[in-house]
Amino acid sequence: MCLTIPAKVISLEKDKAMVDFSGKEQKVDTQLVKVRVGDYVMVSNGFIIKKVNKKEAEEILKILKNL
Amino acid sequence: MKKGILLVLLTAIISGFSIFINQFGVSVINPYVFTGLKNIVVAVMLGCLLLAMKERRLLKDLKKKQWLLLLVIGLIGGSIPFLLFFKGLFLTTAAQGSFIHKTMFIYVMVFATLFFKERINKKLLFGGLFLLLGNAFLLKFIPHSLSQGDLLILLATLFWAVENIISKHVLKELPPRIVAWGRMFFGSAFILIFLVITGQVGLIININSNQIIWVLVTSVLLFGYVMTWYSGLKHMPVSLATTILLLGAPITTLLTFISTGIISRIEILGAGLILVGVILILKLIYKIKPQEKKLCQD
Numbered sequence: 001m002c003l004t005i006p007a008k009v010i011s012l013e014k015d016k017a018m019v020d021f022s023g024k025e026q027k028v029d030t031q032l033v034k035v036r037v038g039d040y041v042m043v044s045n046g047f048i049i050k051k052v053n054k055k056e057a058e059e060i061l062k063i064l065k066n067l
Numbered sequence: 068m069k070k071g072i073l074l075v076l077l078t079a080i081i082s083g084f085s086i087f088i089n090q091f092g093v094s095v096i097n098p099y100v101f102t103g104l105k106n107i108v109v110a111v112m113l114g115c116l117l118l119a120m121k122e123r124r125l126l127k128d129l130k131k132k133q134w135l136l137l138l139v140i141g142l143i144g145g146s147i148p149f150l151l152f153f154k155g156l157f158l159t160t161a162a163q164g165s166f167i168h169k170t171m172f173i174y175v176m177v178f179a180t181l182f183f184k185e186r187i188n189k190k191l192l193f194g195g196l197f198l199l200l201g202n203a204f205l206l207k208f209i210p211h212s213l214s215q216g217d218l219l220i221l222l223a224t225l226f227w228a229v230e231n232i233i234s235k236h237v238l239k240e241l242p243p244r245i246v247a248w249g250r251m252f253f254g255s256a257f258i259l260i261f262l263v264i265t266g267q268v269g270l271i272i273n274i275n276s277n278q279i280i281w282v283l284v285t286s287v288l289l290f291g292y293v294m295t296w297y298s299g300l301k302h303m304p305v306s307l308a309t310t311i312l313l314l315g316a317p318i319t320t321l322l323t324f325i326s327t328g329i330i331s332r333i334e335i336l337g338a339g340l341i342l343v344g345v346i347l348i349l350k351l352i353y354k355i356k357p358q359e360k361k362l363c364q365d
Contacts, residue, residue: 003098003149003152003153003156003164003168004098004156004161005098005153005156005157005161007161015329021156021157021159021160021161022157022158024159024160025160026160026161026162026208027207028161028162029323031323031326031327031329032087032323032326032327042089042094043161044086044089044161044165044319045086045165045205045206045315045316045319045320046161046162046165046205046206046207046208046316047086047319047323049086049087049089050089050092050094051094052094053094056094056097059097060097060098061157063097063099063265063267064153064154064157065157067150067154067265
């Protein structure tokens with residue numbers, strides 16, 4: 001349940017978005033949450049499930065990078 | 068066994084629903100802090116439940132070996148795999164991670180055959196594979212390679228598979244609420260130690276009141292998840308239980324379709340494969356023989 005980390009939206013196309021997971025890209029669904037390019041989001045089961053604060057997202061990605 | 072199947076189906080529904088409701092909540096994005104907090108809250112809830120049911124004595128009467136097994140369940144189910152999973156997700160993508168996690172039923176089937184002499188039933192195996200393939204379509208993703216991140220997620224999934232096997236073994240002697248409490252209590256204790264060692268424990272104090280409410284809401288869902296899961300697992304084969312859990316993702320898709328009215332062709336194809344998987348598993352459940360029913364309760 002809720003096993004996810006932040007990703008950054010890099011492009012949008014209809015109800016899909018391309019997100020960046022620390023250098024790896026993935027196409028995901030935006031039907032649940034409307035987003036804009038540059039937003040940080042949480043992705044689960046192919047859906048963006050939540051928008052998150054940029055500062056917090058960058059902090060957690062830094063923690064994960066250093067672990 | 069019907070009771071067990073309904074309970075595990077409820078677990079899958081809670082899992083699918085919990086992803087769907089995330090959009091309405093306030094994020095606590097540090098996954099370690101979020102997981103640790105939820106586990107603590109659920110451990111407290113389960114502790115209160117044990118006290119309310121006047122079952123403190125059950126804990127007092129636990130033998131050393133049973134305490135040790137609960138500790139192991141907390142370690143290899145409630146803490147280490149989460150640490151591996153989130154680090155793995157950092158190195159790979161959510162789709163790849165999610166897909167690898169969904170292969171857990173295969174390892175559980177193998178372990179259950181080795182340790183419980185559960186027979187690998189063809190209908191269950193093919194039903195599970197159809198569910199897995201259907202999930203791949205819903206994720207719009209076919210796995211292609213294994214990176215370091217994927218290996219970490221695979222390792223986490225193997226830990227969870229072993230945890231399920233140990234839990235099924237422990238459930239022969241202990242009530243589900245004790246096993247659930249052990250997983251959450253020892254799991255949260257280990258995560259807290261990890262947060263202290265990595266200097267993240269201070270982040271717990273910094274969360275605001277809205278986030279606290281969100282932690283409580285998601286903890287109620289997690290409480291429902293672990294209670295239905297362990298209660299169901301007690302009454303059915305572990306391989307069947309983990310296969311039914313694959314229905315969590317399609318439930319999210321179904322809820323999204325109900326909410327938005329939009330479904331893509333690839334999702335329809337995925338839903339079709341999942342339906343075939345469900346039919347195969349239902350056929351197995353209704354054809355199960357009395358002696359196998361007895362085995363399910365062991």
